[in-house]
Structure formats: C-alpha cells, structure tokens
Amino acid sequence: MKSVLNLFILFVFLCSFSLFGQNKSKEKETKNSTYTNAKPYETVKVKPVKSVIVRNVILMIGDGMGLVQVSAAWVANRGKLNIDNCTYTGFSRTWCSDKLITDSGAAGTAMATGFKTNYHCISVNTLGNPLNSLTDLASIGGLKTGIVVTCNLPDATPSVFCANNKDRNKEEQIAADYLNCKVDYIFGAGRERFNKRTDKRDLLSELKKKGYQVCTTWEETNKIKQGKVFSVLKEGQLPFAAERGDLFSKACMHGIEILNQNKKGFFAMLEGSRIDDCGHSNDLPRLMEEIFDFDITVGKVLKWAEKDGQTLVVVLADHETGGLTLLDGNLKNGSVTCNFSTKGHSGILVPVYAYGPGAENFTGIFENTEIFHKIVKLLNLKK
Ligand SMILES: [Zn+2]
Numbered sequence: 001m002k003s004v005l006n007l008f009i010l011f012v013f014l015c016s017f018s019l020f021g022q023n024k025s026k027e028k029e030t031k032n033s034t035y036t037n038a039k040p041y042e043t044v045k046v047k048p049v050k051s052v053i054v055r056n057v058i059l060m061i062g063d064g065m066g067l068v069q070v071s072a073a074w075v076a077n078r079g080k081l082n083i084d085n086c087t088y089t090g091f092s093r094t095w096c097s098d099k100l101i102t103d104s105g106a107a108g109t110a111m112a113t114g115f116k117t118n119y120h121c122i123s124v125n126t127l128g129n130p131l132n133s134l135t136d137l138a139s140i141g142g143l144k145t146g147i148v149v150t151c152n153l154p155d156a157t158p159s160v161f162c163a164n165n166k167d168r169n170k171e172e173q174i175a176a177d178y179l180n181c182k183v184d185y186i187f188g189a190g191r192e193r194f195n196k197r198t199d200k201r202d203l204l205s206e207l208k209k210k211g212y213q214v215c216t217t218w219e220e221t222n223k224i225k226q227g228k229v230f231s232v233l234k235e236g237q238l239p240f241a242a243e244r245g246d247l248f249s250k251a252c253m254h255g256i257e258i259l260n261q262n263k264k265g266f267f268a269m270l271e272g273s274r275i276d277d278c279g280h281s282n283d284l285p286r287l288m289e290e291i292f293d294f295d296i297t298v299g300k301v302l303k304w305a306e307k308d309g310q311t312l313v314v315v316l317a318d319h320e321t322g323g324l325t326l327l328d329g330n331l332k333n334g335s336v337t338c339n340f341s342t343k344g345h346s347g348i349l350v351p352v353y354a355y356g357p358g359a360e361n362f363t364g365i366f367e368n369t370e371i372f373h374k375i376v377k378l379l380n381l382k383k
Pocket of ligand 1: 064104276277280321345
C-alpha cells in the first residue's frame, strides 16, 4: 500500500513538473516575438529652419510609443526614421496625481491643460473641475485648431482636447461635449457614440447645425476645401495600418492645409492612436506597422513645416505601453526580436522630439505638464 502511495506521489510530482515546464515555455512563447520588415520605406531629409517666429504648432502624439518602440522601428526600417530629422530631443515624465503608471486620460490632460490629474480623468483637475485645453486657449487667441486620430473620437487622447469628464469611460457624455468644443477640424472614428446613443440624440445633425461639414467617408472629407470639418469615418476604431493604408497621413495633411488658411496660424494635435493597442495586445508586427505609419506621417509633416518655416513640430508619447525590450535585431534585413513585459502601460519617461522655431525649448528632462506651458508661451496664448 505504501509503495502504491509513493508511486502516486511520484506521479503527481512528475506531472506538476512537466506542467510547470510547459507553462514556462508557453510564457516565453507569448512574450518574445520576432518581426522582419520586408518593405523598408524611404525617409525624407529636412533642413533646420531659420525663422524664430512660431506661427503654428503641430503636436504629434504616438500613444504608447516609448523609446524602445522607436528604436525597434529604426532597426526594422534598416536604420532610418523620419523622426531622426528632429533637431532637439528631451524626456517627459508621465506619472499622474494618484498613480505612478498613468493612462492616456491623465497623461493627455497634463499635456493639454498643464495640470497633473487623476488616472482616467479627461481635462478635469483632481477635484473634478473642468480645465481649459490648448485647443480652447488657441481658439480664444484667434488660431484655428484641429485634431486627427485613428481611434474613436471619445477615446482619451482626442477627448482631452474636446471634452471634460472625471471618467474616460463615459464615452456618450464625452461625445456630447464635442458639440461645445472649439476645434475646427476633427477627424477620427467612433460614429456610434454620436448617432446610435442610448439617449436617442443625433449628435451628427446637431454638429451640422453648429456649422460643421459632417462627413462619414474619406471621399466626402477630401472634397472639403475650407471651413469647419467633423469627419467620423467608422464605428469603433479605424482599422490597423495594413488595412487603413495612408488614411492617417492623408487626413493630417488635409487638415493642415485647411487650418493653414487662417492668417493668425493654427494648433493641431495628430495622434497615432493604435500604437497603444498593439502594445496592449503584445502584437509586435502590428506595433511596427503602426509606428511606420506614424513616422511616414511625421516625414510629411516635417517636409510641410520645412517649407512653411514658421511651424514648430513636437513629436512625443503620452506613456509607454507593453514594457518593451529590444533583445536582438539586424539592420541589414530589418528583423527585430522584442520582449513585452506587460499587457499594460509602464512608468518609464518618454522621448520628446522637436523641429522648427522654438524646438530648442524641448530639451532636458521635464514633467509632461511642461509641454502645455512651453506651447502656450511659444504661441503667446493667455492661460
Ligand atoms: Zn493604453
């Protein structure tokens, strides 16, 4: 009997050992990934600008785009990125009022309003009181304003420029705030929050009454040459880069051309929103494709800014997503091996790149709230 029991214990021990071994290898399998970029793209070269006048500011946010994401994309694109044209670089600290590891709501609020706030807040302070954002102040100062994103419009980053709410998950309330925001050019997705609502309001027709040209396709959007634009192409998010094609960069450049008709200048926020989603899902190939799409757009924006001469371009992230490590790679064939350490955000500081007049203000290590204060000062806005 005792020997049967001993045998049973041995059996259980062996089983748990082999299960443990399997789990360990499975864990390894899900966290380390390799990606090879078969089609590297050409990057642009831009010259530093001579003017010191800042007429326009274009803030480009790679959501969840940490230094490792940029480094991996640089290897995968055979050692070149458009972002490398930026003449000044710095680091931004991302912590929020009640957590070390922030989210896009609190991080976006810091950059858009100059205030650190609580996790999941949308342009309200820690007491829940609404705050003015860069788009509000720019609009009051006579500038035109725009936002272009690849996510749904009531998502955190676009919302901090257009809404105020204690809870980023209140997407229907946030969508309703778009009616009172002063942004002239709005492009993104999440149409159902505007016209399939539990309160039965049709915000798209309400936006039309407010003077917006409301579009639901790119063709319609592209035909518009002036005036206020509200373009909401899809329900949910826009698809990932492989399916989306060059829609993001087309929308960014279209928005810039319309906003630039204003004599006093403009402020625009352009977000590569889905970089963050790929960090959350630990999907390295899609993550690289999202960064390429963002960087290709950076190249187009920098070329435009070079020609304009009075436009400051700031490229940064709100936080890092995925806890990414670059373990190996090959600059010749564009392969990278990376490891994700989390399905959430991490607390590391994030890179800031700047080009154009005033770019020299974006060096050193600073809090994310400083992004707001630097832009306010350079555009001569009243707080
Ligand atoms: Zn995220």
